[in-house]
Amino acid sequence: MRTDRLAVVAGYVAGFALLFLIWHLAATLLVKSVLFPPPLPVLERAIVLIEDNILQEQIVASMRRILQGFLIGSAIGIPIGLAIGSFRIVRWLLEPWTEFFRFIPAVAMITVAVIWFGIGEESKVFLIAYTTVFVVIISTAAGVGAVGRDKIRAAQCLGASRLQVFALVALPATVPYILTGMRLAMANAFVTIVAAELVASNDGLGKLLWDARLFMQIEDIFVALVALGLLGFATDRVFRLLIRAFAGRFNATV
């Protein structure tokens, strides 16, 4: 177990090292342009931005919006998904909604969001919640539908009521699907927040990208890109751990 985890971490470190090495070689040997800086000057710039507390502020601004919108979207999406998966009437009523809205990307909703909520926090949180909710609904509903027939039958002939079948069998069996949906939604949230902050924002990583483009600060652009990648990577790891924990062996409840 322990050596496994150590090997995984070592793999990550080596993987990232290789990525930065290729980047370095490509920038110094292949491209040789001021428009494609190697990793070292980017790292130096990142340190400056961190010392001036600029990078942290943008990260916090973006991540706070992502987290708020993501939690709101999940809190709305999970119960709706459970209802769609459990009751045919709800499915008939709400499936057209989800099938309609999920093809209107959050990026297309930026204009409406800004008109409705201004360029402040509300519009960003709304967009993240919007992009989260449909993915979560769909995977939650799919999870309810995928609960094995024998699992439900076994509970019935152990004396479970309909409510008990739902709460003690369908719900826990669906948790991995819910988490998978949330994981996908998180990736969407990153896309959406950058787009929203590029278009209309006073801070955040998207704003950092936009300003860097305006003032041709190439290193700043790369600092923002690397920050996004690392943040996304870290968040996704957390989700994978959660899914593993719920999908089987580590969850003890007597």
Place this chain on the structure above:
Amino acid sequence: MALVTLEGVGKTYRGRTGAWEAVRDFTLDLAEGEFFCLLGTSGCGKTTVLNMVAGFEQPTAGRILLDGRPVDRPGADRGVVFQGHDSLYDWLTALDNIAFGLRLRGMGRGERRAKAEHYLKMVGLTGQGAKHPSELSGGMKQRIQIARALANDPRILLMDEPFGALDAMTRAVLQGELSRIWAETRKTVLFITHDIEEAVALATRVGVMKRGPGGTLKAVIPIDLPFPRERTSDAFMAAFREVHALIHDEIHGAH
């Protein structure tokens, strides 16, 4: 009075391709404390019979009584052991799986733990209670299923080819264990199988089914051999041959 009564039970499925009669005119009384093996070829409707007794499916003809009352839905008075082990709850430990029915009834944590431990021991898995189903072998999972059903203290245990997916060695071991558990608890068992040797080794009575469609009971043979049964004994062989002769016609022609 019989514990379970099936009176002229029939089941016909209606689909787009027409009607399919799975079971026809099935009549049987199960006595308290007996181990009844329902033996038949694949597609003879034996699992349908079990599903109807369990209440998972409704008969389209006849009726099923438990303690004189009609069966119309699944209930805690009929414990089921399923063929596959998908029925176990992956997110619970082995012990919590066994205690699941007790938890549904609102039994206190300490009491249900003690009871679950008792049944864990009965199925020979003492010390394995903290493991999750994904950490257990196929045979162990079936033991957990048996313990889970028994812990709920049902009136009858319904077993749908519970050892069908196991390798021959594990199957023989579990048959022996089940026989011992039955002798300890004297729980009434309805056991579905297509394995003649398994039926003769376990049952106090074997019911042989005609092949489907419209499967029905062809004959019921009492197996009056002492437990534990000696599979190489002459008496066992004789019982095996008797059952084999009955099912022979059903096997040849079933394909």
